[in-house]
Amino acid sequence: MLGSTARTARARIGYVPQKHQFQWDFPITVKDAVMTGRTREIGWFRRPKTADWVKVFHALERTDLMPLKDRPIGELSGGQRQRVLLARALAVEPALLLLDEPFTGVDAPTQSALTGLYRQLAGEGVTILMSTHDIVAAQESCSRLCGVRGSLSLDGKAEDFSPHQLYAWVHGHELEGEGESTGKGGSAGTSPSPKIGVPGAGGDSTGGTRQGHPAGHRVTPQEAAA
Numbered sequence: 001m002l003g004s005t006a007r008t009a010r011a012r013i014g015y016v017p018q019k020h021q022f023q024w025d026f027p028i029t030v031k032d033a034v035m036t037g038r039t040r041e042i043g044w045f046r047r048p049k050t051a052d053w054v055k056v057f058h059a060l061e062r063t064d065l066m067p068l069k070d071r072p073i074g075e076l077s078g079g080q081r082q083r084v085l086l087a088r089a090l091a092v093e094p095a096l097l098l099l100d101e102p103f104t105g106v107d108a109p110t111q112s113a114l115t116g117l118y119r120q121l122a123g124e125g126v127t128i129l130m131s132t133h134d135i136v137a138a139q140e141s142c143s144r145l146c147g148v149r150g151s152l153s154l155d156g157k158a159e160d161f162s163p164h165q166l167y168a169w170v171h172g173h174e175l176e177g178e179g180e181s182t183g184k185g186g187s188a189g190t191s192p193s194p195k196i197g198v199p200g201a202g203g204d205s206t207g208g209t210r211q212g213h214p215a216g217h218r219v220t221p222q223e224a225a226a
Contacts, residue, residue, distance in 0.1 A: 011040065014094030016085045018101050024074055030084055031069040034059055037088035059090040062117065079110030086114070090121075097121065099130040103137050115141045135166050 014037070028036075034056050035048055042048055048056075060066045063083040068076070073084060082102065089097060099118075103111050118141065122128055132138050138145055139158045147154030147169055154169055 009096075011092070012095040014089030014092050014097045016082075016089045016097070016099045016102055019078065019081050019085065019105060021100075022081070022085060024076070024081065026073070028073060029070050030065055030073055030076070031056060031060065033073050033084055034065075034087045034091050037091040041092065055093060056087075056091050059087040062090060063087040064113070079106045082106050082110065082114065086117070094126060097126055097128045099128065101132055102130060103132065103134060111137070135170055136163075139163075139166065 022033075035052065037059075038048065038052050038055065042052060057066070057069075060069055063086050065080070065083055065087055068080065073081070076084065082105075086102075102114065106114070118128055118130075122143075130138070130142060135145075135147075139161065142158050145154060145156060145158050145161060145166075146152060
């Protein structure tokens with residue numbers, strides 16, 4: 001991982017958990033919460049050094065949290081809490097940033113601001129991997145989409161998928177065909193419109209037919225989205 005062993009690489013990984021996985025009623029300030037992201041580097045029961053605070057304040061600046069650095073974390077809004085978790089991950093200066101449902105419970109302005117920051121980080125060479133159930137936000141925010149339904153069943157550049165195709169995949173259809181957008185082969189740079197197949201038969205909750213089509217019928221994106 002990252003060209004080194006897992007033990008070495010984990011020091012270069014930043015993780016942003018979902019907000020409910022952090023104890024927001026704990027009596028610490030914003031800057032102290034961000035400092036907890038450097039616990040691995042500092043060590044247990046040791047005081048942070050000047051270099052640690054420099055990195056924390058830099059992370060606070062990047063996430064527009066410097067005016068709130070001395071505020072108790074229990075007084076923060078949902079969007080502010082999300083930025084605290086991001087700053088906490090950025091404090092380790094990661095090469096790989098893992099985001100777990102980063103847009104859940106945040107308003108549109110905060111989502112837009114965070115997306116802009118993620119793009120800046122990606123432009124600086126940080127690899128960002130985001131998990132989300134909001135496929136529309138994923139297509140707007142990410143350069144590549146990977147869909148998992150038991151196994152990897154969707155993989156390709158975000159721009160290669162139409163909204164109809166993504167809608168159909170979310171509702172249980174499989175994208176079929178050659179080309180990079182389906183993750184099933186094809187030459188690089190080619191992305192012909194994939195077909196959408198209806199798995200199963202009979203119309204049960206795990207597959208079947210739609211709109212009275214016989215089993216095995218291949219529907220168009222427009223039919224699938226209807």
